[in-house]
Amino acid sequence: MRRILLREGAAQYFSPMPRPTLSPLSNVLREAYSPSRFEFEGQQVLTNVTEHLKQAQARSRASSYPAPAPEEERAFWENPDHQSNGMHALHGRVIAHSNHLHDPRYMGHQVAPVLPVSALTGMVTDVLNNGQAIYEMGPSNAVHEELLMAELGAALGLPQGCGGILCHGGTLGNLVALMAAQRRVALDLGVDSWRDGIHAFPQPLVVLVSERAHYCIDRAMRILGWGAAGTVLVETDKRHCMDVVDLRAKLDACAAEGKRVLAVVGSSCTTSAGAFDPLDAIADECVTRGVWLHVDGAHGAAVAFSPAHRHLVAGMGRADSVVMDFHKVCGLPALCTGVFYQKHADSFLPFSQHAEYLWDNANDLDWWDTGKRTLECTKRMLSTRLAAIQSEYGWGIWGELVDRMWELGQVLAGMVEERDRWELAMVPQANIVCFRPAPRGDLNHDAWNRTVKALRKRHLAEGSGYVVQTEFDGTVWLRCTLMNPLTEEKDLVQMLDEFESFLPSVMENMDGL
Numbered sequence: 001m002r003r004i005l006l007r008e009g010a011a012q013y014f015s016p017m018p019r020p021t022l023s024p025l026s027n028v029l030r031e032a033y034s035p036s037r038f039e040f041e042g043q044q045v046l047t048n049v050t051e052h053l054k055q056a057q058a059r060s061r062a063s064s065y066p067a068p069a070p071e072e073e074r075a076f077w078e079n080p081d082h083q084s085n086g087m088h089a090l091h092g093r094v095i096a097h098s099n100h101l102h103d104p105r106y107m108g109h110q111v112a113p114v115l116p117v118s119a120l121t122g123m124v125t126d127v128l129n130n131g132q133a134i135y136e137m138g139p140s141n142a143v144h145e146e147l148l149m150a151e152l153g154a155a156l157g158l159p160q161g162c163g164g165i166l167c168h169g170g171t172l173g174n175l176v177a178l179m180a181a182q183r184r185v186a187l188d189l190g191v192d193s194w195r196d197g198i199h200a201f202p203q204p205l206v207v208l209v210s211e212r213a214h215y216c217i218d219r220a221m222r223i224l225g226w227g228a229a230g231t232v233l234v235e236t237d238k239r240h241c242m243d244v245v246d247l248r249a250k251l252d253a254c255a256a257e258g259k260r261v262l263a264v265v266g267s268s269c270t271t272s273a274g275a276f277d278p279l280d281a282i283a284d285e286c287v288t289r290g291v292w293l294h295v296d297g298a299h300g301a302a303v304a305f306s307p308a309h310r311h312l313v314a315g316m317g318r319a320d321s322v323v324m325d326f327h328k329v330c331g332l333p334a335l336c337t338g339v340f341y342q343k344h345a346d347s348f349l350p351f352s353q354h355a356e357y358l359w360d361n362a363n364d365l366d367w368w369d370t371g372k373r374t375l376e377c378t379k380r381m382l383s384t385r386l387a388a389i390q391s392e393y394g395w396g397i398w399g400e401l402v403d404r405m406w407e408l409g410q411v412l413a414g415m416v417e418e419r420d421r422w423e424l425a426m427v428p429q430a431n432i433v434c435f436r437p438a439p440r441g442d443l444n445h446d447a448w449n450r451t452v453k454a455l456r457k458r459h460l461a462e463g464s465g466y467v468v469q470t471e472f473d474g475t476v477w478l479r480c481t482l483m484n485p486l487t488e489e490k491d492l493v494q495m496l497d498e499f500e501s502f503l504p505s506v507m508e509n510m511d512g513l
């Protein structure tokens with residue numbers, strides 16, 4: 001019944017319609033949320049996924065990657081038979097039609113064969129779904145995030161007082177760190193870029209980054225509004241590392257041209273070649289000139305956890321900001337990225353609408369509402385997965401992963417060098433190895449490039465492994481990223497042998513192309 005107040009102040013009642021009452025919960029919804037059903041189905045899922053892991057690790061399926069043509073894959077999923085029969089049947093089809101990263105013969109992209117502990121934790125956090133933007137939405141993960149970012153930042157070499165946030169992906173993380181750097185420039189100039197956008201700046205801003213850097217840096221500058229001119233590429237040496245002499249020259253040139261440097265970005269390591277830029281020398285240059293140093297350590301910052309390899313990122317602790325993907329070398333599922341700042345308070349620079357970032361004491365800032373420092377509003381319970389790794393193994397497991405993957409890289413490189421008529425693009429510094437059969441016959445440069453591409457396709461079609469390709473200065477290379485600690489020498493030998501055995505027929509088919 002609805003109550004209306006009459007002018008006299010007395011309540012009168014009328015009842016045009018009965019008060020709505022709640023209908024009974026449908027059977028579909030009751031079943032969908034049934035805990036006992038969850039337990040029953042969950043056991044089946046666990047059995048199926050365990051079986052998948054067993055088969056992948058035993059290399060017992062024909063293929064670590066089915067690699068069908070996109071139209072063929074599309075036709076498969078358009079087939080009504082492949083859309084029905086419920087979740088378990090679907091899971092089976094998806095597993096059969098996916099890359100098997102746990103197969104030791106998978107050496108393709110920079111994606112992790114997920115640590116099972118992390119997958120199990122993911123089930124817990126998927127059910128809890130305390131996606132945080134503000135503290136109250138996800139209290140445990142907000143606090144975990146704050147504590148772990150300080151602890152992990154220190155492990156990366158950043159000084160006392162560092163901190164940061166977790167976000168979904170290195171691309172996003174790099175954008176956010178560059179937003180912080182841009183805001184720093186605005187503060188130095190005394191302009192309000194939050195209000196006025198890039199029009200606030202009296203000069204154009206640029207980043208300087210290696211010509212081999214990940215494309216997301218260029219993309220970030222375009223998103224920020226600086227266009228193609230926002231990225232100045234620095235030359236690299238023969239190992240594909242940033243040439244500091246050219247960096248100095250480009251910094252001078254930018255000053256002469258009236259451009260203001262937003263940041264220098266060091267790559268640790270580059271995606272295509274696995275090259276580590278000389279961060280200490282770059283940091284010297286940045287300190288002298290008062291420029292923000294950002295390190296894109298999406299792939300390689302994890303070497304900081306390996307006593308044997310952390311020299312590769314010497315100087316990283318001097319950076320103003322560092323991005324690290326936990327879903328690459330560290331065994332977490334995509335996506336989970338840390339954006340670290342040397343000064344905790346700098347993590348408020350990108351999105352602060354008020355001047356709270358000017359406060360010196362980071363403890364005065366509302367660190368618990370992570371949404372103030374991320375592009376995302378709601379985000380997944382990312383920190384819980386990290387906390388699970390820590391409590392189950394400690395961070396030492398990342399050092400072990402790095403050591404194993406990097407050793408595999410060296411072993412593969414040694415095999416390529418030892419083989420007759422094979423060549424390396426460069427001595428690998430990481431678990432990324434670029435190589436190819438040296439040109440044979442009378443095929444010219446372009447024809448040999450096409451041969452290498454065709455050879456890779458032939459290997460993919462065979463399905464016994466997965467290798468990708470890359471190109472440096474017009475030369476095509478095969479590219480392996482050794483991400484799987486279970487890969488053995490025999491897998492590397494088999495992969496090279498297969499390429500070798502396909503080469504004559506591939507070359508024959510190239511004739512006349």
Ligand SMILES: *Cc1c(COP(=O)(O)O)cnc(C)c1O
Pocket residue numbers: 110168169170171172214216267268269270271296297298299325335337
């Ligand atoms: C992978 C990678 C990125 C992109 O990270 P995503 O998590 O894939 O968005 C950026 N920079 C480098 C050096 C990378 O290796």
